[in-house]
Amino acid sequence: MKNIVIGSGPAGRLASIELGKLGKDVTLIEKNHIAGTCLNEGCMVICALTDITKFIDENKRFNNYGFIKSQLEVSYDKIVEKIVETQEFLRKLNQMENESFGNEIIYGEASIEDEIIKVNNESFEYDNLLIATGARPFIPDIPGAEFGLTNKDILKLDDVPEKLNIIGGGIIAGEIANIYSTLGSEVNVLARSQFLKELNPETKRYVLEKIIPEVNIYEGVNVVEAFKDKVLTDDNEEFEGIPFFATGRTPNSEIADGIVELNPDRTIKVNEMMKTNVENIYAAGDVTGGYQLTPVARMEGITAARNMAGYSNKVSYNCIPQTLSFNMEVSFVKNEKSTCSDEDKAKISLPGIGGPGAFWNILTGETGYTEVEFDKAKNKLNNINHISPSSVSDIAYLSYLMRMDYDLDDYGEFLEIHPSTDTNYKIIKNMWL
The missing domain is CATH 3.30.390.30 (FAD/NAD-linked reductase, C-terminal dimerisation domain)
Incomplete structure (x- = not known):
């Protein structure tokens, strides 16, 4: 049976590997780079930069204790260069790993037409299809939104911004605030509701007082316009600094529109077997909404793959770390x-x-x-x-x-x-x- 997987992020990549392990015929189609947002724009980039900020933080502590005397000079462009170099190496490893199970990888933008997958002017039939196209940063519909950066732009910056306005109050907003504050930016976090509402009050208090004390946190703030070097709130207050949107994610579900049923938020609707309302079409990862976490996407991809291979499997979301x-x-x-x-x-x-x-x-x-x-x-x-x-x-x-x-x-x-x-x-x- 022919299995096609569209998208090679954590969900699609692990699904392809699982299907390959089970001896199935697999074609993996990827629009850009293998390993998806996690390696190329998301958590791996955050982790790489946070490794640097941990070192800076530790060096500062040791200098304050007096047993190490050193001054650090951070080269942001060199950090970016080495992150990109590492990404290229990992992409090769990820491709080799997937191909080692006999899977075919095609790079290009896929579409679904009359139960046929089209990519690079070629057509492919399938017995089972997995849509794992991920999600992208949500950009608020406000004047000047084009000036705002997102996590996709971190590796495009020439240097550490002098001032940064992070619009959003979730985990991504907190992690970006930690990174650039430690690197020397003056950082404002402008949250429409609460900042880090995922945490209980005492944990949040510790974070604000001990971990990111230099970050300026503003809650209940609604940004209505963005400029290259400032943002404007609905009460006409200006905050100087480059705008950075950390306002959530929107699913890359356009490929499935009219093919399978979508939820009201445009995510693909699936059951606990990661199956859509179409018998032989599955979906997994961020495109289905829910927990937008790499381990959860992997779990969903593997669950989908096992069901595609005829081994009944259900996903469970309880106690997600x-x-x-x-x-x-x-x-x-x-x-x-x-x-x-x-x-x-x-x-x-x-x-x-x-x-x-x-x-x-x-x-x-x-x-x-x-x-x-x-x-x-x-x-x-x-x-x-x-x-x-x-x-x-x-x-x-x-x-x-x-x-x-x-x-x-x-x-x-x-x-x-x-x-x-x-x-x-x-x-x-x-x-x-």
Whole structure:
């Protein structure tokens, strides 16, 4: 059976690999670069820049302690050059990996016409089709919107902006604010509602006071016009600086319009098997909306691939771990299926410990912060907001235990590696066991 996958981001790329592993005939079509937004414009670029800002932050701390004396000179154009060089290397690896399973990769813009895929003036029939075309930055419909930058423009900047206005209040806005503030920009975040509403109040307070204290946060601000070097709000207040839109994402679903059913927000409607309303057409990743995260897109792509190959598989979104890439990571997970009553909820808050990456933060009291909510009656974890240098691995592990519905007593079997997972020891063992 012929399987065609359109889009090679995390969903499409992993789906193609899974289908190849299962011995299926696969053609992967990609409009631009293999690996999609994550590698080429999104989280990998953010992570690369955040590695630099962590180093800058650490160097500043060591200089303040007096045992290292150094001055850093940052070359933004050289950083961009090396990011691009690394991306090119990883693209080659990603292509080789996909082709190693016997998959064919075609570069070009695809269209769907009369149950035929057309690309580069060629036509391809399919038995199963996966649409994994991703999403793009949403640009508000305001005068001067053309002057605004997005994450797609980070590697096009010649230098660090002197002043930057980030319009938006979500995770991307926070990560961009952290990066450019650390690199030396004067950064304003202009959020239409709340900034980082994904976090609980105490975690958010720690972020504002300890992690991004130099960023100016404005909530309840509505930007109505953008210029090259400033923005204007609905109360006629001006903020100097280059506009940067971090106002959400819009699906690249135009290819499916009139082919499959779309949701009101123009995302492709799918069921838990990633199947559309058309029997042999599937969709996965950001084009379907929901959690727009690389691991979730991978999970959806693999689920779609298994169903396309005839192996029944369903996706589950409970206890999805998330993180904000700051100079100290902020990670969180919520058990959406919890039925815990208010009277059975219990919260424990504790400062971070001097574990991996945090020893030199002890003297300034900036080792992190953790807040855990659990169900006393059922002895289950409900929510965790966790700030520490190891929070990414901590929350990934804890979210798995939550997803598997482990009892808190079962966590006692966890044996930590000192010091890498010491935070797990404090969160799990010292609290309940």
